[in-house]
Amino acid sequence: MVRKSLQDKISVYGAAPVSDPILSHTLAIIVDNEPGVLARVVGLFTGRGYNIESLTVAETDHTKKLSRITILCSGTVHIIEQIHHQLERLVPVHYVSNLTLEGAHIERELALMKVVGQKEKRIEALQIADSFRAKTVDTTLDSFVFELTGSPEKIDAFIDLMRPLGLIEVSRTGIAAMARGKKGI
Amino acid sequence: MANAKPKMKLVKQAPAPKKIAEAKNVFGKKDLTGAEIVIQAMVDNGVDTIFGYPGGAVLPIYDALFQQKKIKHILVRHEQAALHAAEGYARSTGKVGCALVTSGPGATNAVTGLTDALLDSIPVICITGQVPTFLIGTDAFQEADTTGITRHCTKQNYLVRDVNKLSAIIHEAFHVAKSGRPGPVVIDLPKDVQFAPGSYTPPAKTDLTRYQPRTMPDMSKIEAAVEMIANAKKPIFYTGGGVINAGAEAAKLLTEFVRMTGYPCTSTLMGLGAYPMTDKQHLGMLGMHGTFEANWAMHDCDVMINIGARFDDRVTGRLDAFSPHSKKIHIDIDASSINKIVRADIGIVADATEALRAMIAVWKKKKYTPNASALKSWWKEIDGWRSVKCLNYKQSGNIIKPQYALEKLQAAINKDKRESFITTEVGQHQMWAAQFLKFDKPNHWMTSGGLGTMGYGFPAAIGAQIAHPNALVVDVAGDASILMNIQEMSTAVQYKLPVKIFILNNQWMGMVKQWQELLHGERYSSSYTESLPDFVKLAEAYGGIGMRAETPAELDKVIAEMMKTDKVTIVDVCVDQRENCFPMIPSGKAHNEMILSADAEKFDKTLV
Numbered sequence A: 001m002v003r004k005s006l007q008d009k010i011s012v013y014g015a016a017p018v019s020d021p022i023l024s025h026t027l028a029i030i031v032d033n034e035p036g037v038l039a040r041v042v043g044l045f046t047g048r049g050y051n052i053e054s055l056t057v058a059e060t061d062h063t064k065k066l067s068r069i070t071i072l073c074s075g076t077v078h079i080i081e082q083i084h085h086q087l088e089r090l091v092p093v094h095y096v097s098n099l100t101l102e103g104a105h106i107e108r109e110l111a112l113m114k115v116v117g118q119k120e121k122r123i124e125a126l127q128i129a130d131s132f133r134a135k136t137v138d139t140t141l142d143s144f145v146f147e148l149t150g151s152p153e154k155i156d157a158f159i160d161l162m163r164p165l166g167l168i169e170v171s172r173t174g175i176a177a178m179a180r181g182k183k184g185i
Numbered sequence B: 001m002a003n004a005k006p007k008m009k010l011v012k013q014a015p016a017p018k019k020i021a022e023a024k025n026v027f028g029k030k031d032l033t034g035a036e037i038v039i040q041a042m043v044d045n046g047v048d049t050i051f052g053y054p055g056g057a058v059l060p061i062y063d064a065l066f067q068q069k070k071i072k073h074i075l076v077r078h079e080q081a082a083l084h085a086a087e088g089y090a091r092s093t094g095k096v097g098c099a100l101v102t103s104g105p106g107a108t109n110a111v112t113g114l115t116d117a118l119l120d121s122i123p124v125i126c127i128t129g130q131v132p133t134f135l136i137g138t139d140a141f142q143e144a145d146t147t148g149i150t151r152h153c154t155k156q157n158y159l160v161r162d163v164n165k166l167s168a169i170i171h172e173a174f175h176v177a178k179s180g181r182p183g184p185v186v187i188d189l190p191k192d193v194q195f196a197p198g199s200y201t202p203p204a205k206t207d208l209t210r211y212q213p214r215t216m217p218d219m220s221k222i223e224a225a226v227e228m229i230a231n232a233k234k235p236i237f238y239t240g241g242g243v244i245n246a247g248a249e250a251a252k253l254l255t256e257f258v259r260m261t262g263y264p265c266t267s268t269l270m271g272l273g274a275y276p277m278t279d280k281q282h283l284g285m286l287g288m289h290g291t292f293e294a295n296w297a298m299h300d301c302d303v304m305i306n307i308g309a310r311f312d313d314r315v316t317g318r319l320d321a322f323s324p325h326s327k328k329i330h331i332d333i334d335a336s337s338i339n340k341i342v343r344a345d346i347g348i349v350a351d352a353t354e355a356l357r358a359m360i361a362v363w364k365k366k367k368y369t370p371n372a373s374a375l376k377s378w379w380k381e382i383d384g385w386r387s388v389k390c391l392n393y394k395q396s397g398n399i400i401k402p403q404y405a406l407e408k409l410q411a412a413i414n415k416d417k418r419e420s421f422i423t424t425e426v427g428q429h430q431m432w433a434a435q436f437l438k439f440d441k442p443n444h445w446m447t448s449g450g451l452g453t454m455g456y457g458f459p460a461a462i463g464a465q466i467a468h469p470n471a472l473v474v475d476v477a478g479d480a481s482i483l484m485n486i487q488e489m490s491t492a493v494q495y496k497l498p499v500k501i502f503i504l505n506n507q508w509m510g511m512v513k514q515w516q517e518l519l520h521g522e523r524y525s526s527s528y529t530e531s532l533p534d535f536v537k538l539a540e541a542y543g544g545i546g547m548r549a550e551t552p553a554e555l556d557k558v559i560a561e562m563m564k565t566d567k568v569t570i571v572d573v574c575v576d577q578r579e580n581c582f583p584m585i586p587s588g589k590a591h592n593e594m595i596l597s598a599d600a601e602k603f604d605k606t607l608v
């Protein structure tokens, strides 16, 4: 039985803490290539209601059955640090590196883009593709499929240029990333 | 890989399990089926008891259980209870608890228990049956995506598709469940894999190196921490469930270190018993319903030594006002706990036993002594807070106060020669039990802290009683919570378990009512426990013993009688319906903004 005066002073529940700025981070994660690993890793993001901007996975060591996951995500430094530690404690996770915080690194992505058009537009598309050093991997009389590798920004720029020239479909791999210099994971 | 995996460094090797000659398994034959491998692997991992409930997808395992004598199966009456019983077994013995449930509804019923074990870091293995591999993904009868559903409520889970990998998976599961920060592990086993013949590998031949969490502390950080501790003027030890999980040795070392320094010590709900609560250096529990002295000491301290606790929101209250002037040392086995909520000035990843051992060694080697005059005035301040007598209540007249009932229970326990184990359900009664019962040893207090699961206490008591048949096991319960797993009365009767259910019956979901009274304008929306059963008759209907106390005189009598019963006993203690649990830090408030009971002594802030 609380004293009445105190009762008036109690506001219902406290306010949520103010949060820090949201930044993009690229994480490289080495895991055992076994069922459920990806779901556990991704769950640390989805469980918080966070979106993953890019996700790339493939086995990189066939004898040890190890895969490398590259995730581009955004969050406050504090939350990403949390996720980093929580990734490290997962049983099938061997190593986690936050490439964004650990110095300079390279990010590359591959994209396939289908462009449909005739006459001048077709020629212009080919010329731009050439200047971007994109490969033409499929050709019909009224379409091309271009293959382009590069930084995500370069691919974005290429897509923007292709849009008025008949771009109808895009498939991107998501980024593969690696730290610069001689140090390896 | 050029870089070593950081968590591989400085590992403490687990002792190698005893070697078992290949053909000498519990079934006395050379080739085993998947179901028999499960039993053999469990025996080799030291299992003697498993809590479970049968069904189509685990029949081969039940068949194998029937044909051996090493493992005792305890038939519960609901799969949630199997998990809580396994938790009670684990927490009261320090071993891994085991459960066995069928596919689909069996597995989904187990989810609450798994989540409970995850939040309280309890080592539990749960074997779930699954439909045959060729039917997985077809919406087969009693199919559920068990590994999908339990992924986020287990430390690790496995779907076993190859019988030849089964034994290695089970051995790894035990290793994962108990190493590092303990937790629940699910092994989902399709029925065809249970039937399939396969080869068995004993634990000693299984490679467990991929999961080797760090247990040894960084000595330079230990030295810095001990120096900070020695120079403190207003220090406090804040200890949690991690000390209990680390084992009895950790509790012994904690007691030694706290006594050596002469500093005050407070514990979380999960940490009670690691340091003797009857000792004058213990300030009682801290947090939302913690003592006035513990919370004020946390707020005003200059050095906080957190060992195995995780700055839960029920402990910190308003974060930006949490212990604003202190330097914080945080020792935890889980690196992701450090800096998660509160920034640590010194964060040490280690097993509590190893960290405490190292700290004591450094303290002795450097011949540190506490700052006597500072400590004296710190204790004077603490005694000022103590003099508020925040747990005061008034027992007068014929209505039993819940706190009074617990003090009477404690008195009876003190007089009893048996070892005693206390479990609780969730609500006011749980908080009162934490405030009024005294634990001087680890592993004798079991409560659902992280998840706050109503219905935990009774099955957990069953698990503890199975592990300690001659002990006194009491579930302190509320009238609402006990109904959540009341069916376990049958289990207790079947196995002749003399568990005592001590219901503090206020005819309300008391804790819900308290929040509605204090924070929601006294609008008691759906918190009255209408249509309660007659608990005495209910106990009798199950074949147990029921008693009721409505007055203090009756209370003495029923407690005395309850201590003598040899069957499951429900004691229905009718307590004051209006009593609230104080002190209380309303959510979002700071430690020094506690609300005190009207029965507490007045606190004059100008005095300190």
Ligand SMILES: Cc1ncc(C[n+]2csc(CCOP(=O)(O)OP(=O)(O)O)c2C)c(N)n1
Pocket: B425, B426, B427, B428, B429, B430, B452, B453, B454, B477, B478, B479, B480, B481, B482, B504, B506, B508, B509, B510, B511, B512
């Ligand atoms: C499974 C579950 N459902 C709901 C809650 C929310 N809850 C917390 S305490 C409580 C009331 C408990 O009432 P009772 O068991 O009678 O204990 P009392 O508070 O009266 O001591 C409720 C409903 C919970 N903790 N667990």
